[in-house]
Amino acid sequence: AQSVTQLDSQVPVFEEAPVELRCNYSSSVSVYLFWYVQYPNQGLQLLLKYLSGSTLVESINGFEAEFNKSQTSFHLRKPSVHISDTAEYFCAVTASGSARQLTFGSGTQLTVLP
Amino acid sequence: EAEVAQSPRYKITEKSQAVAFWCDPISGHATLYWYRQILGQGPELLVQFQDESVVDDSQLPKDRFSAERLKGVDSTLKIQPAELGDSAMYLCASSPRQGITDTQYFGPGTRLTVL
Numbered sequence: 001a002q003s004v005t006q007l008d009s010q011v012p013v014f015e016e017a018p019v020e021l022r023c024n025y026s027s028s029v030s031v032y033l034f035w036y037v038q039y040p041n042q043g044l045q046l047l048l049k050y051l052s053g054s055t056l057v058e059s060i061n062g063f064e065a066e067f068n069k070s071q072t073s074f075h076l077r078k079p080s081v082h083i084s085d086t087a088e089y090f091c092a093v094t095a096s097g098s099a100r101q102l103t104f105g106s107g108t109q110l111t112v113l114p
Numbered sequence: 115e116a117e118v119a120q121s122p123r124y125k126i127t128e129k130s131q132a133v134a135f136w137c138d139p140i141s142g143h144a145t146l147y148w149y150r151q152i153l154g155q156g157p158e159l160l161v162q163f164q165d166e167s168v169v170d171d172s173q174l175p176k177d178r179f180s181a182e183r184l185k186g187v188d189s190t191l192k193i194q195p196a197e198l199g200d201s202a203m204y205l206c207a208s209s210p211r212q213g214i215t216d217t218q219y220f221g222p223g224t225r226l227t228v229l
Binding site for chain 2: 044049
């Protein structure tokens with residue numbers, strides 16, 4: 001079985017400042033990693049994913065995450081945040097060979113302050 | 115852009131009553147998932163369908179929860195009787211298949227409050 005730990009439940013940051021949301025996972029087999037974002041009163045949306053290949057993956061709105069196998073991490077970063085980035089962010093993992101079942105972390109609420 | 119539809123968006127009920135949630139996945143998506151998200155936690159999978167068949171319901175409390183997808187399209191999740199601990203957001207998601215490259219698309223959820 002796999003598990004995900006998001007170390008920070010809330011992250012406040014000022015607009016245009018950089019941010020890192022931390023995610024660590026545990027699994028006995030190879031994994032695939034995802035970040036989902038949930039805006040208020042909306043469903044979860046896929047932000048980015050790591051399946052294979054380059055360990056650095058990027059989203060269309062400036063976020064990036066790096067898969068670090070030795071540290072079992074998949075931290076999410078953005079060099080300059082906007083007010084519109086305020087949302088809850090969930091890290092998720094699925095193990096190779098599973099029926100595509102996602103295991104989610106408990107989420108990090110990112111609040112961008114003016 | 116096609117979306118996953120869920121209804122109702124909000125439901126308030128008293129304990130011991132029956133409740134039902136409906137989900138209409140994106141057209142053509144063979145795989146459908148029901149998740150439960152308790153406040154302050156991440157979503158947890160309750161049941162997964164491939165077409166009309168259940169792939170995994172190991173986390174579904176079968177004494178009170180049931181789920182069906184009779185024609186392999188829309189799905190209903192039922193709780194009977196509801197308990198106070200069932201208060202949560204119930205999320206439905208769908209994907210084209212259950213392959214690892216298939217993104218899961220989530221609906222807006224149904225927020226259940228049991229009094």
